[in-house]
Amino acid sequence: MNIKIAYSNTWKKVLIILFVFTKTVDVFAQKTNSTLEKSIESKIDSIIPLLTLKEKVDMCHAQSKFSTKGVGRLGIPELWMSDGPHGVRAEISWDSWDYAGWTNDSITAFPALTCLAATFNPKLSGDYGYNLGEEARYREKDILLGPGVNIYRTPLNGRNFEYMGEDPFLASKMVVPYIKGVQKNNVAACAKHFALNNQEHWRNTVNVEVGDRALYEIYLPAFKAAVQEAGVWAVMGAYNKFRGQYATHNELLTKKILKGDWDYDGVVISDWSSTHDTMEAAMNGLDLEMGTGTDGLGTNSLNHYDNYYLASPFLKALKSGEIDETVLNDKVRRILRLMFRTTLKSNRGFGKINNKEHHAVARKVAQEGIVLLKNENSFFPIEDKEGITIAVIGENATRSMTAGGGSSELKPQFEISPLEGLKARYENVNIVHSMGYATGPSVYDAVIPSKLNADSLRIEAVKIAKNADIVLFFGGLNKSHLQDCEGADRTQFNLPFGQDELLNDILEVNKNVGYILMSGNAVEMPWLRNIDGLIQTWYLGSMAGYGIADIISGDVNPSGKLPFTFPAKLEDNAAHSFGVSSYPGIDQEQNYKEGILVGYRWHDTKKITPLYAFGYGLSYTSFNINNVKTDKKTYLPNDKIKVTCQVTNSGNLDGAEVVQVYVGKPKSKVKRALKELKGFEKINLKKGTSKTVEVSIDASDLAFYDESISDWNLEKGDYVVYVGNASNNIIKTIKINIK
Missing domain, CATH: 1.10.287 (Helix Hairpins)
Structure with missing residues (x-):
C-alpha cells in the first residue's frame, strides 16, 4: 500500500x-x-x-541507431536524430545501417556545404538552415546532425564537401545563420566534428598533434561561433585523438574549452562508435553515446545497447561511488534542456517538406555558389541558338550526386541531372550526350572497373565531340568510396576514370571545350590551358541541373567565390609540403607542421602561386572597386575599424560581387600569415550602377593566440588592411595603427 x-x-x-x-x-x-x-x-x-539511477543512465546512450530512450512512466519522450548537413537522411533500420524501406521519407536535397560557403552570403545561409530545419521538423527529428565546420586542410580529405572551406572566419560567419535557421524550427542543429577531424584516413585511430595557436586560431573559431553566437544546442565529438586522448571525451577540448571556457549549455553527442572509455566519457563531458554497437536485439551481447560505455559500466561505477551522481545529473540536465528546446516545446510546429519554397532556396544556393573559374573568349554564357549542337560528355552529366558520400547520402523526391537541366533550358539547341567514361558498379566499389568498355565509351565520345559546335565536359569526382566520401580519403589528386586522357582526345578534334567540374575538392588540371571555360559546380542536390543550366545559359550571372585554395600541384598544399609526417601521418601519429598557415595563408606567406586562389570567382559582368579607405588611421583595442569602398558594375549585366577585407601584421613578434580574412560583404548591383560598401571589423579580432600566456594578445603597432575581390587580387592596401 x-x-x-x-x-x-x-x-x-x-x-x-x-x-x-x-x-x-x-x-x-x-x-x-x-x-x-x-x-x-x-x-x-x-x-x-x-528519475531512478538507471532511468538517468538510460537517457545517456542509444536505444537504436538514431534514437535514445525516454522515460515512459514520466512522459519524458525519446530523442530522434537524423544525419543531414544538407538534407534529412532516409529512415534507417533500428539496429543496422540498412534502410528501413519507407516510401514517405523522400526529401529536398540541398547543395552540399562547400557550395553554401562559396555563396559568401550569410543571409542565404540562414534561409538554407531554416528550410532544412522545416524538413527535419516534418520528419519528426529532434536533432539534425549538422552542420560540419571542420577545416579544409588537405584536398584529399574525403569529407571536405560536407564542410565550409579552409578559412575559420568564413566558416564562422556562414555557420551561425545556418544554425539559427535550423533551430527556429525547434530542431537542434549539431555542430560537428569537434575537433580536428580533418581527414578520413585512419580517422578512428590517428593522433593529431597541433600547437595551441593553430588550434585556437584555425580549428576552433567556427565551433566557438556556433556555441557563443548561434547558441547551438548540440555538438558532436570527432573520431580522432588529440594529444593522445580521443576527441569525443577529450579533457582539454570538451571539458575545459567547450563546457568550461565557452560555457556551453547544450548536449555533447558522440560520433557513431567514437566513444572508447567509460571513465573518460563520464568525466570529460560526453552526454549522449551513439553507435558504439550495432545489435540491440540480443544476438550479440557485446554489442547490446546496455553494454555501451555510458550504459551498464557507467551505472556500475555510479553505484560503487567511483563516479559521483552529480556527474550523471549534469548530463541528464543537458538532455532535458535539449528536450524542452525541441520535443517538449509547446507550439512546436509541424514543418514542411518538398515544397516549392524549399526547391527555390536549393536552386538559389546553387546559383550563388557555382564558381566561374575560367572564361576565355567569352565561352560562357552559351546562347540558345538554333542550329548548333552541344555535345554533353561525361557520366557526371547524368549520375546521381545525392547517392553515396557516406552518412550524408540522401533520398530526394527528385534530382534534376545536368543533362535534364540543359535540355529543359535549351529549346533550339541540339543536345547530344555520351558517357565518355564510367565509374565502378556502385558507390562502394569505386576501385572496381565499370563493366562498360572504356575504349568503346571513349571512341563514341570523341566521335560525338568532333561533330559538335560546343563541347561541355562534365567531369570531376563523385561521392563514391575513395573520392568525395566518408570513411576514406582520396588516393590521387588527378581526376579518376581516365578523364584527363579522354579530355585530351576530345581537344584533338574540337577546341571549343568547356569543363564543368563537379566535386567537393580541388583537383589537378594539367589540361587547363587548353580549354576556354571552367565552372566549379560542387554537389547541388535536387535542383542541380536547373542551377547549372541557369549559369551556363546566362539566366543567372555567376557570383560564387572559392571557399578554399586550388593548389597547382599537391605538394603546394601546406599539409603535403612537409611529407607523410604531416599527412597522413606515420604509424597513426600526425603533426600539423604548417601550424596556422593553412590554405591561402600558406600560399601568400610562402609566395606559392595557386592554381585558383581562395575567394576567387569570375562574373559575366565587370566590377570596379574604388575609393577604398578606413574611417581613421589609429584605433584603440575596443574600436571598430570601418572600411568603405565604392563598387561599380561597369559591365552590361546585373550581377553580384564580394568585397573581401584581409588584415596583416608586419613585423609581428610571432610568426603570422601575410594576411587573414577579417570581413566580407556581398553586394548586388544593376548594370551601370554604383554603391558604397562598408565592412566593419572589431580591432580586438586582430589578436593572435599567445602561447606564452595561454590567451589572446592584441599587438600594438602597424597593421595593413588589404581590400579586393580574392585573396590574390588586392585592389588597395591601407596602413593603420593599433594603440
Whole structure:
C-alpha cells in the first residue's frame, strides 16, 4: 500500500509539472529569454529527483541507431536524430545501417556545404538552415546532425564537401545563420566534428598533434561561433585523438574549452562508435553515446545497447561511488534542456517538406555558389541558338550526386541531372550526350572497373565531340568510396576514370571545350590551358541541373567565390609540403607542421602561386572597386575599424560581387600569415550602377593566440588592411595603427 501511495504521489507531481508547463507556455512566450530559461531550469530541477539511477543512465546512450530512450512512466519522450548537413537522411533500420524501406521519407536535397560557403552570403545561409530545419521538423527529428565546420586542410580529405572551406572566419560567419535557421524550427542543429577531424584516413585511430595557436586560431573559431553566437544546442565529438586522448571525451577540448571556457549549455553527442572509455566519457563531458554497437536485439551481447560505455559500466561505477551522481545529473540536465528546446516545446510546429519554397532556396544556393573559374573568349554564357549542337560528355552529366558520400547520402523526391537541366533550358539547341567514361558498379566499389568498355565509351565520345559546335565536359569526382566520401580519403589528386586522357582526345578534334567540374575538392588540371571555360559546380542536390543550366545559359550571372585554395600541384598544399609526417601521418601519429598557415595563408606567406586562389570567382559582368579607405588611421583595442569602398558594375549585366577585407601584421613578434580574412560583404548591383560598401571589423579580432600566456594578445603597432575581390587580387592596401 505504501509503495502504491508513493508511486501515486510521484505520478501526480509529474502530471502537475507537465500540466503547468503546457498551460503556461503562452505566458512564457511573453517573458524574456532569461526568465524562460530560469523557468525551464526550475522544471528540470523538479524532474531529476523523480528519475531512478538507471532511468538517468538510460537517457545517456542509444536505444537504436538514431534514437535514445525516454522515460515512459514520466512522459519524458525519446530523442530522434537524423544525419543531414544538407538534407534529412532516409529512415534507417533500428539496429543496422540498412534502410528501413519507407516510401514517405523522400526529401529536398540541398547543395552540399562547400557550395553554401562559396555563396559568401550569410543571409542565404540562414534561409538554407531554416528550410532544412522545416524538413527535419516534418520528419519528426529532434536533432539534425549538422552542420560540419571542420577545416579544409588537405584536398584529399574525403569529407571536405560536407564542410565550409579552409578559412575559420568564413566558416564562422556562414555557420551561425545556418544554425539559427535550423533551430527556429525547434530542431537542434549539431555542430560537428569537434575537433580536428580533418581527414578520413585512419580517422578512428590517428593522433593529431597541433600547437595551441593553430588550434585556437584555425580549428576552433567556427565551433566557438556556433556555441557563443548561434547558441547551438548540440555538438558532436570527432573520431580522432588529440594529444593522445580521443576527441569525443577529450579533457582539454570538451571539458575545459567547450563546457568550461565557452560555457556551453547544450548536449555533447558522440560520433557513431567514437566513444572508447567509460571513465573518460563520464568525466570529460560526453552526454549522449551513439553507435558504439550495432545489435540491440540480443544476438550479440557485446554489442547490446546496455553494454555501451555510458550504459551498464557507467551505472556500475555510479553505484560503487567511483563516479559521483552529480556527474550523471549534469548530463541528464543537458538532455532535458535539449528536450524542452525541441520535443517538449509547446507550439512546436509541424514543418514542411518538398515544397516549392524549399526547391527555390536549393536552386538559389546553387546559383550563388557555382564558381566561374575560367572564361576565355567569352565561352560562357552559351546562347540558345538554333542550329548548333552541344555535345554533353561525361557520366557526371547524368549520375546521381545525392547517392553515396557516406552518412550524408540522401533520398530526394527528385534530382534534376545536368543533362535534364540543359535540355529543359535549351529549346533550339541540339543536345547530344555520351558517357565518355564510367565509374565502378556502385558507390562502394569505386576501385572496381565499370563493366562498360572504356575504349568503346571513349571512341563514341570523341566521335560525338568532333561533330559538335560546343563541347561541355562534365567531369570531376563523385561521392563514391575513395573520392568525395566518408570513411576514406582520396588516393590521387588527378581526376579518376581516365578523364584527363579522354579530355585530351576530345581537344584533338574540337577546341571549343568547356569543363564543368563537379566535386567537393580541388583537383589537378594539367589540361587547363587548353580549354576556354571552367565552372566549379560542387554537389547541388535536387535542383542541380536547373542551377547549372541557369549559369551556363546566362539566366543567372555567376557570383560564387572559392571557399578554399586550388593548389597547382599537391605538394603546394601546406599539409603535403612537409611529407607523410604531416599527412597522413606515420604509424597513426600526425603533426600539423604548417601550424596556422593553412590554405591561402600558406600560399601568400610562402609566395606559392595557386592554381585558383581562395575567394576567387569570375562574373559575366565587370566590377570596379574604388575609393577604398578606413574611417581613421589609429584605433584603440575596443574600436571598430570601418572600411568603405565604392563598387561599380561597369559591365552590361546585373550581377553580384564580394568585397573581401584581409588584415596583416608586419613585423609581428610571432610568426603570422601575410594576411587573414577579417570581413566580407556581398553586394548586388544593376548594370551601370554604383554603391558604397562598408565592412566593419572589431580591432580586438586582430589578436593572435599567445602561447606564452595561454590567451589572446592584441599587438600594438602597424597593421595593413588589404581590400579586393580574392585573396590574390588586392585592389588597395591601407596602413593603420593599433594603440
